[in-house]
Amino acid sequence: MKRHAQVVGWGKYVPAKVLTNEDLARLVDTSDQWIRERTGISERRVAAPRETTATMAIQAAQEALKMADVNPARLDLIIVATATPDYAFPSVACLVQDALGASRAGAFDLAAGCSGFVYALATAAQFIQTGAYDTIMVIGAETLSRIVDWTDRNTCVLFGDGAGAVLLRPNADGGGLLSFVLGADGSGADLLILPGGGSKHPASLSTVEERLHYVKMDGREVFRFAVNVMGKAAVQAIKAANLGLGSVDLLIPHQANLRIIQSAAKFLKLPPEKVFVNLEKYGNTSAASIPIALCEAIENGRVKPGDHLVLVGFGAGLTWAAAVLKWGPVAAPVPVPWWKTAWHRMRGRLYAFRSALIRLWRRVDALLGGGREPG
Numbered sequence: 357m358k359r360h361a362q363v364v365g366w367g368k369y370v371p372a373k374v375l376t377n378e379d380l381a382r383l384v385d386t387s388d389q390w391i392r393e394r395t396g397i398s399e400r401r402v403a404a405p406r407e408t409t410a411t412m413a414i415q416a417a418q419e420a421l422k423m424a425d426v427n428p429a430r431l432d433l434i435i436v437a438t439a440t441p442d443y444a445f446p447s448v449a450c451l452v453q454d455a456l457g458a459s460r461a462g463a464f465d466l467a468a469g470c471s472g473f474v475y476a477l478a479t480a481a482q483f484i485q486t487g488a489y490d491t492i493m494v495i496g497a498e499t500l501s502r503i504v505d506w507t508d509r510n511t512c513v514l515f516g517d518g519a520g521a522v523l524l525r526p527n528a529d530g531g532g533l534l535s536f537v538l539g540a541d542g543s544g545a546d547l548l549i550l551p552g553g554g555s556k557h558p559a560s561l562s563t564v565e566e567r568l569h570y571v572k573m574d575g576r577e578v579f580r581f582a583v584n585v586m587g588k589a590a591v592q593a594i595k596a597a598n599l600g601l602g603s604v605d606l607l608i609p610h611q612a613n614l615r616i617i618q619s620a621a622k623f624l625k626l627p628p629e630k631v632f633v634n635l636e637k638y639g640n641t642s643a644a645s646i647p648i649a650l651c652e653a654i655e656n657g658r659v660k661p662g663d664h665l666v667l668v669g670f671g672a673g674l675t676w677a678a679a680v681l682k683w684g685p686v687a688a689p690v691p692v693p694w695w696k697t698a699w700h701r702m703r704g705r706l707y708a709f710r711s712a713l714i715r716l717w718r719r720v721d722a723l724l725g726g727g728r729e730p731g
C-alpha cells in the first residue's frame with residue numbers, strides 16, 4: 357500500500373497588529389471602498405518590530421507539534437516556504453530547527469512565491485512516500501510588510517504577514533496527499549519581482565535610491581495569469597487524484613484577491629460554501645496564505661474526516677501549484693491539557709538555553725584550540 361503524507365497537526369500565527377483599509381487611506385491615495393471592491397480585503401496583520409518570518413514560523417510549528425503531541429526530536433525534516441526570509445542565509449528552516457530543538461531534522465527553505473506552500477507540501481510528500489522520512493514539518497511564513505513599498509498604492513493594500521504550519525506523517529489507509537501539480541513560467545518573472553538585494557542588483561546606495569528593495573508588480577497581468585491558471589491547475593490535480601469535480605468538498609485557494617478566487621470557483625463549478633475565503637482579515641500573506649486558511653477552515657468546522665480538499669496557489673516566478681488532500685481521521689484539534697501546554701513552553705525555553713550553551717561552548721572550544729589542524 358502506498359504511503360501517503362497525511363496532515364496530523366497544524367498551527368498558525370498572525371501578528372497582533374491590525375492595519376485596516378482606513379489606516380491605509382491615511383498613508384496613500386486609496387479608500388476602504390476601492391480596496392474592498394477590487395480585492396475583498398478589509399484588513400491585514402503587520403509584524404511587530406521584533407517579529408520576523410522565523411519567529412512567526414516557530415510559533416506556527418510549535419502549535420502544530422503541540423496539537424499532534426509530537427516531540428520535536430522526532431522531526432526528520434523542516435521545509436519553510438517563504439519569499440521573505442530573515443536572511444539570504446542561513447535559511448529560516450535552520451532557525452526554526454534550532455528553536456524547536458529538532459535535533460535530528462534536516463532543514464531548508466523553498467522559494468516559489470505564493471505557490472511555495474503547495475510546492476513544499478508536494479516535496480515533503482515525496483520523502484514520506486519513498487519511506488525516507490516519517491515526520492516532516494512544512495511551513496509557509498512571510499513578513500511581506502518589510503518588502504512592501506508603503507508609498508505605492510498599487511501594492512501596499514494587498515499584502516499581510518503571518519505563518520501557517522502542517523505536520524506530516526505517513527498514512528497507508530488511502531488518505532493524505534493524493535495528487536499535486538506544480539507549474540512555472542519564468543517568462544513572467546518581471547511581472548512580480550523584488551529586484552534589489554540579490555546577485556543581479558546587490559544592495560547599494562543606488563538600489564536604495566531606486567527603491568529596488570520593494571515589491572514591483574504588474575497587477576493587471578498577474579491578475580490575468582491567476583484567473584487563467586488557478587482553475588486549470590485545480591482540475592489537473594483533481595484528475596490526477598482520479599476524482600471528479602463533484603468530489604471536491606472544499607477548495608482552499610491562495611488568498612490574493614476575492615475576484616480571482618470567485619473566477620476559479622466558477623471554473624470549477626463550486627458553490628460558495630465549498631470555497632474557503634479569509635482574505636478579508638489577512639490580505640495576501642503569500643506562502644502563508646494557504647496553511648493559515650487551512651487552519652481556519654478546520655477551526656471553523658469546515659473540514660470533516662474523509663473530505664477531499666483542493667489547495668491551489670499562484671505567484672511570483674511565475675508559478676502555480678495545486679494539490680488534493682484526503683482529510684484523515686484527525687479532523688478536530690484534540691484539547692491539550694494545561695500541563696502539556698506548560699511543558700511545551702518550558703521545552704522551548706530549554707532548547708533556547710541549550711542553543712546558547714552550544715554557542716558558548718563553540719567559543720570556548722575555539723579559545724582552547726579545538727578543531728585546529730594537527731601539527
Ligand code: ACO
Pocket residue numbers: 385386387390391394395469470471509510511513548573575576578579582612613640642670671672
Ligand atoms: N486605491 C485606489 N485606486 C487604485 C489603487 C488603490 N489601492 N491601486 C490601483 N488603483 C487605481 C489604478 O491606478 C488604476 O487607475 P487608472 O485607471 O487611472 O490607471 C485603477 O485603480 C484601476 O487599476 P487596475 O490595475 O485596473 O485595477 P484592478 O481591478 O486590476 O485591481 C489589483 C488591481 C487589485 C492589484 C488586481 O490587479 C490584482 O489583484 N492583481 C493580482 C495581484 C496579485 O494577486 N498579486 C500577488 C501574486 S502572489 C505572490 O507571489 C506575492
